[in-house]
Amino acid sequence: MPRKSRKTDGQSNRNRFESRRRRSNPPNRRQFLRGAAGAAAVTAGFGLSSGVSAADGADYDYDVVLDIVDDLGADPTGEEPINDALAKAVEYDSVKVVFPDGEYLIENGPGGDGFARWDFGTGDEVGRVGDLALVGDGDVTLTPPDGGRHNVLTIWGRDLRIENFRVDQTAHDTSTGITAVAEDRLVVRDIHYDGTVTGDYVEVPAPGDERIPEDPTCLIPGLLEEDGTGLIENVRAPDGVESFSRKGGVWVNFLHAGDLLFDRCEFSNFSDNALYGSPPGQSGLGQQGSVRVENCYFENNNVTAIRLGTPGSYAKNCTVVTEAGEVPATPWGAITSRAGWVWYTFDGSYENVDVVHNHPAGQGILDHNDDTRDVALEVKNCRFELNGDGATAIRFSDPGVERLSAKNVSVTGEAGDGTALVLGNADIDVKNLCLSQTGDDRDGISLSNATGSIRNAAIDVTGQRIVADDDSDVTVRNLLERANCPSARGRHPLS
DSSP: OOOOOOOOOHHHHHHHHHHOOEEOOOOOOOTTTOHHHHHHHHHHHTTOOOOOOSSSSOEEOOSEEEETTTTTOOOTEEEEEOHHHHHHHTTSSEEEEEEEEEEEEOOOOTTSSSEEEBTTOOGGGBSOEEEEEEEEEEEEEEEOOTTOBSOSEEEEEEEEEEEEEEEEOOSTTOBOOEEEEEEEEEEEEEEEEESOBOOOOOOOSSTTOTTSOOOOOSEEEEESSTTOEEEEEEEEEOSOBOTTOOOOSEEOOTTOOSEEEEESOEEOSOSSOSEEEOGGGOTTTOOOOEEEEESOEEESOSEEEEEEOSEEEEEESOEEEEOTTOSOOOTTOOOOEEEEEEEETOEEEEESOEEEEOSTTEEEEEEEEEEEOSEEEEEESOEEEEOSTTOOSEEEOSTTEEEEEEESOEEESSOOSSEEEEEESSEEEEESOEEEOOSTTOEEEEEESOEEEEEEEEEEOSSOSEEEOTTOEEEEEEEESOOOOOOOOOOOTTO
């Protein structure tokens, strides 16, 4: 008989986890994603490199392997919910559940979180699972009921793997997501969200209006242990939402304490943050886990594409694009599309990031003026094309910022008015800057209460090249007037 879960102390669980043998991961057979290997080959063609997490492609043996249809009686036609079958599966302490080709309906649980096993549920929903893998074998779709606005899965456990599923939110007024929080190891791989989320959305006067429907975030991941490792790979949500909704792509759980890597993912067309990775940095609540973002693509997102807030976090080899008229508005009609937004105790970098902003509200990499504490930022080998008047490529000027390094940065485009780089209240190191902006009354760099140096900068603008206040003491060396700057690449590396 298969072994069901038993009560064990935390150390016993950890010893079982660490001693479990590994074996190779089975190949992904989904045709529409073409596999993570194919995506890796494409990104390699763009000169991109994939980071490696401890939670990489390796897999663990499971004590029990079950077919959700043959062994657990689930309906693969999408007519009957599979919640009871999932409830049977998670009784085992170490189980891999295989989903054959089909469509699987997951109804909302009593706590409003789809099929749930976690710390904050109600009734049978309360409690974490052990080692659990949910793996699609073929073309497999998970779907909430039409008109539902809840997660399909809310799972907390010791070792979690969720892999190879479509998630269907094509029906009108249907919005869903997956919450996956692990203690030691998390892998979420080859997930595709289908459908632009639609609804009876209306513009409201201000945030908090009761007419704003609750839309679950597509993905809420996290690692509860400091040495926990997570990999979010080839997760794509390209269709986003209609204007006046409030839905984001990713919200990293504020209890995240480990290390989480996003690799070859896409989150596009969201009215809220595409990748909201700063919550672990919150004072008093956040557990300071790192969030690393590599080889990812973001298009037409409101608020922020890549938002980070903890030491060890970074974005690398990513592309951020906006088009005029294509960014969905918040319920109160606001649009500001930042490529990067740095909060809390961020200490990391944005490296080899391409930003192309054709939307007039597009912005570059900014700090948050009320919630930065001892922030250190390195921007290197990044290219910005800004075509909206007043847009800023880099803005780090508020108290709480300690160190800013900008090296091998290019800024081009037709933006006028305002200043391309706004720097202050920090020690700055700007080197090999190439800045060419053709719009009227455009300044290059503004300095306020700044120290440090600007070296080898080519600045070609219609306004002043450098504007500094009396409190700044910045050494400028080898300043050039003419600039032939490399352009940002707005190509989609995952296509």
